[in-house]
Amino acid sequence: MVEPTALILPDTGEPGFGIYVHWPFCAAKCPYCDFNSHVRHQPVDQARFAAAFLTEMKWLRAISGPRTVTSVFVGGGTPSLMDPATIETILNGIARHWHVPQGIEITMEANPSSVEAERFRGYRSAGVNRVSLGVQALNDKDLKFLGRLHNVEDALKAVGLARDIFPRMSFDLIYARPGQTIAAWQAELKQAISYAVDHLSLYQLTIEEGTPFYGLYKAGKLLTLDDDQAADLYEATQDFTCEQGMPAYEVSNHARPGAESRHNLTYWRYGDYAGIGPGAHGRLTRGRQKLATVMERHPERWVELVERQGHGIIEEEHLENDAQADELLLMGLRLREGVDLARWQTLSGRSPDPVREQNLLDYGYLERLGNSRLRCTPAGMLILDAVVADLAC
Incomplete structure (x- = not known):
């Protein structure tokens, strides 16, 4: 069983071994999002999905062998739509299949529109000790533009709850929004940092093919900032966050010293990780090779595959050393540590x-x-x- 603890172990500098669990469901699909997320208008059978997560864990444990977990990340989708009991089932399953020391970072993503104090306390009791909030903007006009279901009041309530309940918290903001100025963005960053946040993920708005924003952009109905304007905002972001004591430790991620995301450092340091759930990717070392795994993206098809064959893997690739070297370079140069x-x-x-x-x-x-x-x-x-x-x- 994963025991809740206020202690999060310090970063050792090693790549580590992470567990990623993907919950694919959202209350609504944001127009900029190309993640593997799905809207269901009927209640999701959480017990069935939880059982499938446990089954797939067993399969991946047979591949990975005994390992000590250094971080767990429950992403999505919107994991905060899950019942706390479902999160507890997932975390206890991880602890049965791998060694989970007390004090490792266990993160769950949450949206402000699906946050309640009782649910947050339930996640905390289940073992979650870090929450990542999808705030995205701190003004209601831009939240509406981004298709978010929450407003600024909801967001700040969620931030306050997270600050009170979890030892660590982070939230996301999107910048380079249409018409955004450097001064307005700096004011938003200053406001964000004032909420005693210790980690921020700051992403430039990108227009991804297949999203509603892409259709609007191609039709000339969505005007984005040009490359020079976006670059100016990026540079202003680096300068301002550094002045505020939250320098970038990765291209889009900023933290106070010691509050860097352990799980994401595992990716960027090219550590191993088991990817569980619809659309999840994994990298697991086997001898001199790494096995790259990709799971079926469609949630219901993934469940059926797991129930039939024990896993939802639809792609496997054995990465030889040269391919691993390329991935190491691609990931590692994103980091300030290099x-x-x-x-x-x-x-x-x-x-x-x-x-x-x-x-x-x-x-x-x-x-x-x-x-x-x-x-x-x-x-x-x-x-x-x-x-x-x-x-x-």
Whole structure:
């Protein structure tokens, strides 16, 4: 059983082993969202889904072998639509299949529109010690534009409850919204930080294919900020959060020292993680290979697959060392701490191309941290994909 504790273990700097559980249901689909989320107008059979999560855990435990879990993340979708008893069942199942020490980070995503004090206390009793709130904006006009079901009053109530009940909390904001100015965004950030928040995830609005916003954008009915305006907002974000004691430790994530998300660090440090539930992805080491797993996205089809064969895996790929090296570089250069060069060289069997690396150093896009690590500069973060592509060649 997962025991609730106010202690969250400190970051060791190691990649760790995480468990990700995906709850795919939402009360409504936001027009910008391309995540695997689904709206159901009839009550979801939570007992059936919880049983399927437990069944899939057993399958993945057979692949991973005995491991010590360093973080759990229940994402979605909107996990705060689940009953606390469902969360408790899931967490207790994880503890039966892997070793879960007291004090590891256990995060659950929540939307302000589905928050009640009693439910939050139920999640806390089940073992959740960190909550991530999908606030997205701190003015009602933009919340309506983003299709959110809550208003600012709901959001601030949820933030207050989370602050009182959970040892750690974070919330998300979306910026580069149409017409947004640097001054308005800085005021919103200042307001966000004033609520004693220790972690913020700050994402630029992107128009993803297949979303309602994409259709409006293609029809010329949604005007977005141009690249220069978005870059100016990104730079202003970095400067302001740093001044406020919440510097970026990853491209889009900011924290007070010690409050960085342990689970997301596992991804970016290229650790192993078991992905459980509809559409979940996983990376599990087997010998010299990593097994990449992808689960069926459609919730009801996923349940049927699990009930029939013990898991919902629809894609498996055995990643050889060179593919692992590329993923390590792609993920690690997102971090302010950068990439462990020795680990990258062990996987890739080579050193970075000296000419390409020197060019990136000369242009001010990369920097060395002694002889052991390589990281992007703030300028390099603006063109991260290009830097990764150039260095990986």
